[in-house]
Amino acid sequence: MSLTMCTLGIHGAPMRYSEVSRNIPGVSQKMLTQTLRSLERDGMVRRTVTPVSPVRVDYELTDLGRSLYALIAQVRDWAHENADAVDHARATYDKL
């Protein structure tokens, strides 16, 4: 869920399914489809169908989605900034 939101959040513009999929290595089509549908249902993602041939479907964060993404991004950044401190704490604990 958060990887999908981060993908859409980082891109900051509508993305096609294939673009989202490429940005989440190893995600199955079934899982990504379920995740996007769930995020759409929760009001986090807007799905726009453009009636051209072939039909074009785009996904983007809604305002509500962007407000949650802002927090997810802070947690992601916290994890990057503090990974060494956590590793150090684990190494110290494991020596006890």
Place this chain on the structure above:
Amino acid sequence: MSLTMCTLGIHGAPMRYSEVSRNIPGVSQKMLTQTLRSLERDGMVRRTVTPVSPVRVDYELTDLGRSLYALIAQVRDWAHENADAVDHARATYDKL
């Protein structure tokens, strides 16, 4: 994990195991013990043993723990503030 951090974060001072447990209805002793141990290992929680009789054991957030708790608290508050918007989006989606 986040419930335990929120319990310690909200209290803002060392807590005994029984106090933490009382604040997380339904948590098993095994789960809480594992969670506290894991948080201690990750450097989020400090476990202090006071050699009195009976021995006193207290748990509190470390600075690292408090910095993560600050983000968790924001996500918790976001969820409270936006629960109605998510419910509304779900109701609208389910009518499609």
